Amino acid sequence: MLECMRNDCDRPATEKTPGGGDLCSKHADAFWAQREKTNRDYPDSDIAPAWFDPTYAGERWEEDE
């Protein structure tokens, strides 16, 4: 079973989100809410606004060395 790609989350992934990867229901809800808000605020732009943090919905690599 796939796990949610968000760090610190070990819930099973139930949704595959475009650009967001595999997310659990909780994080998928957050992802879609954020996406909807972005689309509403910037309906004509495919480019994420500067304040949009790609780590919010995507992968984040942490160096641990």
Ligand SMILES: [Zn+2]
């Ligand atoms: Zn999650």
